Amino acid sequence: MSYLKDLPNKEGYFGEFGGAFLPPELEPHFAEIEQAYRRLMRSADFLNELRYIRKHYQGRPTPVYYAHNLSADVGAHLYFKREDLNHSGAHKLNHCMGEALLAKHMGKKKLIAETGAGQHGVALATAAAYFGMECEIHMGEIDIAKEAPNVTRMKLLGANVVPVGFGGCSLKEAVDSAFQSYLSQADEAIFAIGSVVGPHPFPQMVRNFQSVMGLEAREQYLEMTGELPDHVTACVGGGSNALGIFAGFIDDDDVQLHGVEPLGKGTELGQHSATMTFGKPGMIHGFKCLLLSDEEGNPAPVHSIASGLDYPGVGPEHSYLKTSGRVNYHAISDDETLDAFYKISRREGIIPALESAHAIAWAMKFGRENPGTTILANLSGRGNKDIDYVTEHFGHG
Structure with missing residues (x-):
């Protein structure tokens, strides 16, 4: 099966x-x-x-990279699937x-x-x-x-x-x-x-086209270490990069899967895009999923520092994986995301997309709480698109 x-x-x-x-x-x-x-x-x-x-055009496979400096900082072993190196800069x-x-x-x-x-x-x-x-x-x-x-x-x-x-x-x-x-x-x-x-x-088509990430990552990680990671994580807005990398590990019961969504500025409706944390079943754009909605049941206003994550709904497969318990979902704030954005840039020489920084922020946080564990994070895109916005509003860290 x-x-x-x-x-x-x-x-x-x-x-x-x-x-x-x-x-x-x-x-x-x-x-x-x-x-x-x-x-x-x-x-x-x-x-x-x-x-x-x-x-020959996209440059696949993209590598899995051991983030040695961040790993030393947090006390856990952090690996990145480098989708920022895919042609056009993202998954x-x-x-x-x-x-x-x-x-x-x-x-x-x-x-x-x-x-x-x-x-x-x-x-x-x-x-x-x-x-x-x-x-x-x-x-x-x-x-x-x-x-x-x-x-x-x-x-x-x-x-x-x-x-x-x-x-x-x-x-x-x-x-x-x-x-x-x-x-x-x-x-x-x-x-x-x-x-x-x-x-x-x-939802099925996009997941299957994106599954190349997870299938590559599983083979690459095994080749690098001789075993599978303890944890695999990725950011979740609609959820394509997460389902893509999860696809390589979904049948491995010993690998824990973690989706990371934006808590934004707070827990009140309109301050975040944490659909998996606060959403309820609803309809949006022709499908049923967990949804952030207002008192009338309409899609609610949302916020995230990452433009690619500010969506009130989520993929229906994520909704299923949440309710079935196969994937754990967590929320990371704008401040935690920015901190990770700067740390990855300074400690690894990689400027990540703000979307990806959510997942790595969670991996760093979880790694500090669980020293020695191994975590594979999907670095789903590069941050060239974000540098003007970040430096204009938040400086150079």
């Missing part, structure tokens, strides 16, 4: 979470995507092309190249997506350039201001960046805007969802 093969079920459910709740006009388009995905993932030609792209390209290759085989001409921190937008614009497709990226005005370097990169890569100025002007609204645009272009375009969220089959 294999976890990855058994979940989700045919209707796209992980336990009670998932599914596809779509406007009638989109149902045939999502059915077409699912049929094409299932057919192509059994095609040697498709899989060989994807492997070629990963090796996002793993599924973007897969989704774009799928779109190519379906005869689509355009890629549409949302982005928060801009890493998914950059990755999709990169994929569009590679395959010669048009690209349309929706991004909240708040995130455009915070992540200016990634906006510049998307435009240089040829993408049309659509500012989203309604509501909270952030990731949720960017998804709303991208969905609305896709409605009128579904015949010629594909909505390349940027995480393990959205209607079926996207």
Whole structure:
């Protein structure tokens, strides 16, 4: 029995979470995507092309690195899966190249997506350039201001960046805007969802494309140490980088898995994006998951110093893993994240994405409390996109 093969079920459910709740006009388009995905993932030609792209274009496999200075500081053994060294600077390209290759085989001409921190937008614009497709990226005005370097990169890569100025002007609204645009272009375009969220089959597709991280990391860690890590951790917003690395260890009962989400500025609604800690079952963007909601049951306003984590929902598979007890979820504050951001930069010579710094902050904290333990953290992206924002608001540490 294999976890990855058994979940989700045919209707796209992980336990009670998932599914596809779509406007009638989109149902045939999502059915077409699912049929094409299932057919192509059994095609040697498709899989060989994807492997070629990963090796010769993306630069995979990315290494696992022993963080010797931080390990000495905290008294535990910290290892990083270096997705910041993946082409375009984050794990996002793993599924973007897969989704774009799928779109190519379906005869689509355009890629549409949302982005928060801009890493998914950059990755999709990169994929569009590679395959010669048009690209349309929706991004909240708040995130455009915070992540200016990634906006510049998307435009240089040829993408049309659509500012989203309604509501909270952030990731949720960017998804709303991208969905609305896709409605009128579904015949010629594909909505390349940027995480393990959205209607079926996207949570499954994105997880499977991202599983390359975990499969690589398991083999690399075994080669380095002769055993498996005690703990594996990754940050969780929508949750793609976490499910990607968890995939390599999900069937290993002796390996503890930990998702780390943003506690932000505090525990009151609107001060954080800690969905797994405070959320309840609800609906958002065509699927059921744990959700931060207001008194009327609507998605609540959220906050995180990391633009890629400020989403009121979470992937349905994470919701299942939380309720089943297979994964432990923890919340890390903005202040703890910033402290880790500076420490990793100074002690290891690696400037991490603020998203990734959440996971490493938890690993450092847990390592101090459990000396001698081994922890593999997914360093899911580089911090080039964050340096202007961090230094302008918080200085150089």
